[in-house]
Amino acid sequence: MVVKSQIKFIKSLQQKKYRNQHGKFVVEGIKVVKELMASHINAEVVYSTDVEFVEKHKDVAELISEADLKKISSLHTPNKVVGIFNIPTPQQIDTADWTVALDDVRDPGNLGTIIRLCDWFGIKTLLCSHNTVDCYNPKVLQATMGSISRVNIMYADLKTYFEGSAVPIFGAFMDGDVVYKEPMPKFGILVMGNEANGISNEIEALVTRKVSIPQFGSKTAESLNVATATAILLNEIKRSE
């Protein structure tokens, strides 16, 4: 049985403020929970209605009723498990490799897709500005499909970090150099900007090379979505390796 105070606690983890306060986040769905359990991320407790699952994971799993699952779930149709995990401590950035940095990306779906892209392209660290949407937001977790356990995600002040960094900083801009022109170096930082405003002025001032994806269609298409632009630029970085 899940007691009232625990229900309240789990529900509170839907909010960033409480996630940061407790250093924990909540994940739903058998597939993603299993992926996280198999990763370096520590499970605090995993509630499940599935007897077999609980038997198999006795150390952290706890059997609950369908009624209790409904109480702690934020989904209309809860999917067997709700896991509480400890937010992992970020690892140091490997400056001999590529890092992706996000300057205030706000949409959970975009962040989730970008985490998945980092995983696919072997980008170890994703550096997020403090105003980027929280990666432990339930909508982000849903969009990452488990990739969140394989990418080191760090929130920091981009300006401070860039000022202390010696690696080339690439930024995506509408008016940058065509990205196909010159091969990409073996390491660096790729900065992607906010959905509506792009990269902020203070970060732009620290970018050492502005790149753009050329537009082949009519000049009326407004811009590429930040997640699709990240996909193309990561492919450009990796294809020149």
Added chain:
Amino acid sequence: MVVKSQIKFIKSLQQKKYRNQHGKFVVEGIKVVKELMASHINAEVVYSTDVEFVEKHKDVAELISEADLKKISSLHTPNKVVGIFNIPTPQQIDTADWTVALDDVRDPGNLGTIIRLCDWFGIKTLLCSHNTVDCYNPKVLQATMGSISRVNIMYADLKTYFEGSAVPIFGAFMDGDVVYKEPMPKFGILVMGNEANGISNEIEALVTRKVSIPQFGSKTAESLNVATATAILLNEIKRSE
């Protein structure tokens, strides 16, 4: 004033069945409606609460009250205009150019992003299988950001079309040839598959070249989302031009 029968008619256009029956679709939001009005797509009538807008577009615009706008809108917070447009007649496919074909893409956000990508990369025609989500679905229209007016979208039986076609048919597969290996031809068809199942067997049999985007990270990342994979492959096609 919008009469009851008209409210019912507009609401019915939320469903594919009625859109096809009447050959019309409904769009909300001042920005997208304006883009469509400036395109080749014919507006039947545009309801608006904005006096200035209605004055400026007397030929098709009709002034309505906030209360009426709420009645015909499907949004929680309606955005000034609701436009009824005629579904355009698809144009013939230009076989001397690239065409993108979708084999049962089901997610409206993915289709919207792919339409926007076709617009960006100058792909004139998007050929959709009959089981691909309807491009006049309100969620698709929202995701296209107006690009729908600049891409020729056609629903057809892919198998029949491919069997009668002489151009190279490229398909995205997990086990295809690395796409960077050989330059892409000047024209062809790029087929992208369903989110869960990829390209169907009967379409796979007609594909003349299987391509894949190599995975650089741990082999655990499941797959790229269909929209990000389309972004990367269209970039590959266009960068070799």
